[in-house]
Amino acid sequence: MTRLFTGAAAAVTTPFSKDSVDYDSFKNHITYLKKNNIQAFIVNGTTGESATLTRKEKTTLLSIAIDVADGDIPVIAGTGSNNTQESILHSKEAEKLGVDGLLVITPYYNKTSQKGLIAHFSAIAEAVSIPVILYDVPARTGMTIAPETLEVLVKQHDNIVGLKDATGDLAHLNRLQYVVDEGFSFYSGNDDLALPFYSLGGHGLISVIANALPKEYQEMYEAAQKRPKQAAQINHKLFPLVDALNVDVNPIPIKALISHLGFGEYSLRLPLVPLEKDAQTVLTELFDHTRKDG
Template sequence: MTRLFTGAAAAVTTPFIKDRIDYDSFKNHLTYLKNNSIQAFVVNGTTGESATLTHKEKATLLSIAIDVADGDIPVIAGTGSNNTADSIHYSKEAEKLGVDGLLVITPYYNKTSQKGLVAHFGAIADSVSIPVILYDVPARTGMTIAPETLGVLAKQHKNIVGLKDATGDLSHLNRLQYVVDDSFSFYSGNDDLALPFYSLGGHGLISVLANALPKEYQDMYEMAQRLPKRAAQISHKLFPLVDALNVDVNPIPIKLLISHLGFGEYSLRLPLVPLEKMAQDVLLELFEHTRKDG
């Protein structure tokens, strides 16, 4: 069976220079990711600060990503919102630009019912002909995709091909796996649960920290398939840094690391603000220790 991707994808950050997008640094970062084993670019997601990007900015970022990927790895566009009509519009535009797939989050703030999820996701999927990955992150949206809902959507809409599961609940993953066939893909949205997620049959990870350590995350996935003990060693090495990223909301900490690597300034758009200097120093010291430890 053909999946959109397996292994480690990066939920790519968006660099800024005094509130303007630094497109050169974005392109350079993507090139770095591609040259270091990343398996897919996920652009205009939460980590990319999509909530504060204009429509034109999102389209430009996607065009750059498509150019860098050059058909070698898939480009997946975040096009979900709590407005179904807007999601359909952005999804169609992304398809016209040439992306390989879409990542569509559950509605937030106004939320909906499980019946509403079926209608919302179904309308978006039916508006395009490319693969759609659903995104379940209840910590940000206040709702979860029920197994029965996923079963209906996967059965009724053949281009709904996967789920990014950021529930942090591995028993929930087990329940979801029962309602779809083996062609359906499951991707973890939690860096700290990547290895146990793989052990339960997960097909990959849409990662925050892989923005800075792409090869390490792809190596962990590959070792999980062949040498579980080696995969566990990699996971143990990465865990302190993964845990340290919880010092503030995503993507505030990861953008510090990306800037440290030379891909743009350490800058965010309001309402996000940078870490305090002391917290920056602690995080960077741990990052360098993790890199050298490899």
């Protein structure tokens, strides 16, 4: 089984201008990411504010990402929701556009059981022929993919090829690893746990902070494979900024940094609102200090 990617992928932000998507800034941002060694674009995910994007906006963003990627790196579309039929619709559309894979979250709000998870993910995987990465983030969904559930899904569907683990539970990762073969890919969904995740055999990171520091996060992944001491040094340097992003819910803090880099206005769609000015200043000054030290 060929992995969709290894190393640092960016869960790409969506820039807005007067509540409209700023497609030019989006293109400039992902061009920057590609030039700075990002390993994949994750478009229309949580960090991209997918819950407040229209169907047309999502399609346009994917089309731009596919054009910029130009076959050099994979484009992975966030197509999950708590509505199975809607997820199937968006997944089919993304496949038709030419994306390389899908990222599909566990249902939220109405939630489901483990049996329901199997039925939900199976319906989506069977509707497409491209790879599917499952997304487990219980802090946002209120439920977790059980190891037994993952085992069933992977055995039944060849195109379920990976899992983004944002549980923050490294013991859970170990349990999941026991039920799949070596070809299955595990990606951390927690920037602050990237290095220990790699040490346990993780294959990469679907990252928020890599939107602003793509090169640095790929360097840490590569060092972790053969030079653990260097990887620890990189992690030590970057961790204060990662920790500072907890000042508010994602993607509120990271969008302040993306705007600071020059990729559009600092704007979010309701119900999200920007950081207060003093909090923005603290964050951007720490970011500048981190880059300078690098």
